[in-house]
Amino acid sequence: MTPSPESARPRAGWTFAIVSVALFMVTLDNLVVTTALPTIRTDLGASIKSLEWTVNAYTLAYAVLLLTGAALGDRFGRRRMFSLGVLLFTVSSAAAALAPTTGALVAARAAQGLGAAIVTPLTLTLLSGAVPAAKRGLALGAWSGISGLGVALGPVVGGAVVDGISWHWIFWLNVPTGLVLVPLAARYLGESHGPASRLDLPGIGLAGTGLLGIVYGIVRGEALGWTSTTIVASIGAGVVLLAAFVAWEGRAKAPMLPLRFFRSRAFSATNGTSLAMFFGVFGSIFLLSQFFQTTQGLSPLQSGLRVLPWTIMPMVVAPVAGLLSDRIGARPLMAGGLALQAIAIGWLAAVTTPTVAYSALLVPFVLAGTGMALVFAPAANAVLGAVRPEEAGQASGATNAIRELGGVLGVAVLASVFTHDGGYTSPQAYVDGMTAALPIGAAVLALGALLALLIPGRPRTGAATAEADPAMVAVAPSPTGAA
Template sequence: MSPTPRRHALWTLAIVSIALFMTSLDNLVVGVALPSIRADLGGSLEALEWTVNAYTLSFAVLLLTGAALGDRFGRKRMFVIGLGLFTAASAAAALAPSIDALVAARAIQGVGAAIVLPLTLTLLSEAVPPARRGAALGVWAGISGLGVALGPLVGGAVVEGVSWHWIFWLNVPIGLALIPLAAGRLTESFGPARALDLRGLALVGAGLFGIVFGVVRGQALGWTSAPILASIGAGVALVAAFVAWELRARAPMLPMRFFRERGFSATNGVSFAMFFGTFGAVFLLSQFFQTGQGLSPLESGLRTLPWTAMPMFVAPVAGLLSDRIGARPLMAAGLALQAVALGWLAAVSSPDAAYTSLIVPLAMAGFGMALVFAPSANAILASVRPEQAGQASGATNAIRELGGVLGVAVLASVFSAHGSYATPQAFTDGVVAALPVAVVVLAIGAAAALFVPGVGAARARSGAVVAEPVEA
């Protein structure tokens, strides 16, 4: 690259990575703060789930629309708008006087993040040539890992030193600094012109909400009760209607032809499984050190570092390796490591468990997570044409966030059936019962990774899609 394109690529990498850092930090900061939020605002386990799921559900549902808005109205323009919305919603969450107000603010945060996140990958893929993409994605994923690493630690320090409200104020100065940088340094670009698929959005939004609502409320109302069966049944039917509509829509928000590519389908299966297992486990384990072992928020954040700090160091290396050996072995190994690690944690966790017995499985889980981030992004981009990167990014991010939503909902339901917040032992019993569900899903994801094309096939496909004419 000449100096000017190289400088542009570096600025783009910095801006999109910081935006990704902000959304990553927000996810795990909230996890550490859940016990304090519960003590301050009240609410049941279900209410706590919605402080997480209100964000991830609106995030997952609208990711495809965020990508489509960027393609139609300008990726830089929508990226800046998304940053502004996320920043304003963060301030609203910080000022929330009740659990309902907090859930509403979190939902709006998810809308802003849904616009920002898919565009980070699209803007980066445009600015960096394919030969250097793996390294750039490694840095991108590593900075995301920094947000993951600092989330519990910063959250614990802020909650203990000030109050939980300040975990949301943290986003505001970052957003205010990033908005003018993005407006001034990024290059505007557009995707293929298309109308917004409002019918598709309505179908998938209502369908996913029905499924998640049914899973979240299933334990409380009874899995065979009429409201739960109706909610899940209607949700499945609406998602099926969404697929049928997308197959015949003239401008689909999620082209079903993407799934004819083995690499795209298998990688999305991997991403779904990893986020299901990881987010579901993090939701419970981020509370384990406080509720199960009686530690302070800061002490809890420090104890999660072997898990959460690992992606910061390993993800850049995994990005480089994915260019050389392909994504398949890295993703398969990553999910297998996470499955073993969570099974190990389930076996040794107890209210009086020594922290030394938890360090190795925590580090193993983080190492495995880091092996998936950049290689999965690289595999998705290699499976579609460059002008389809926005839709593909939106699709894969939506699928993995849906995995996170369902992971939290399902593991929390298993926790509720076997444990409670009544005593440290009761909480630990629920965690130990729920973690094996994550183990099974992660193991299935590791098997799915074996279907991702090898490095030779991926390179051949990448060359083919560049030469392939663009559809009208």
């Protein structure tokens, strides 16, 4: 007999465990380095620009190549590429731990970002294929909770390791985990492929170089001058290359990013909201994670613990948000989540001084973390519900790429404002720069809350209908019925 689709599914328990550990490992590295930045700055003699690239080398490679990771999985097998991505992440973590200079560290972080870009979209695709559609919201909520745990523990783990051993060990921790995951993935994950028959190499090249040009121009704009030839040429070339990418994807036979995805209001509004959130959150955390050490003289561990009320909330709230997204849809959760974050970042900008009491920061930290948690799972559910099941890999790669790009731009823009208005010369100078930058993050988060209102609501009948979103007529219904 031909097995039923349900019996043909890979074992959900093993799949969830393996992809969750891998996701935790790569999300931990998004923020694990933040509390180590002051120590790295002293140890390697790094400038503010070098510190930016220590963060941005990872997130930029991650953002640019997420679509490539999803495409490789569709073409060559998701289990196979997942295993190779974990292996690359593990090797590059060892290289980062051994880095003797800032340049070597930045290069190793870029390689880590490549490995993470292969792993992250495939964790979502592999999990989605292993879990019945009726339980997808719960699974995605748990998936988001694991991601939130990685974000939550990043500053704390980084601070504890830097205090107890050295900053090099924040990277050594990945090595044994990766070496265990690779054989487990080969043994227990099911193999699957996507609809892509070949790689979109021109699309990969145009997207990667275009994004690099724009981000390089933003990062170096303050130092070289925004009207300098280098900056104008870099940003201008980036814009032209991204326009060429859009034109190419519109006529490519096997596009890396099918532009018809964006005809779905659910897909476009969700990704715009995600970009705004990562812009505001990552740019703000880049500065706030250094605040306690730079202005109040606390240790890396003490600094990480003070940020914990913010970063631990996604682990607590995200699973509940995943369940709610199945019942009420993504729009109210995401709009409320972005609004909470905008209020929190604006609050922090208003009350922060070099000697501010920690109690004055606690409530906005909790609000910011709760707001993040309300976005993660509903966004993933909305994106997967806006495309056909076989296109989950491309959609996952696209949404992860867009939100990580938001993080890169957030760090670059807010750090440029910080440099213009302040610096590391004194606690007051640091606060001056930070409080000038944070309102920009809050404004972008508020814009994201407005974008979230454009996400289609959940139809009353729970069935897919053309009235909910005319662009979705040909799209398979989502488990939430939002299609």
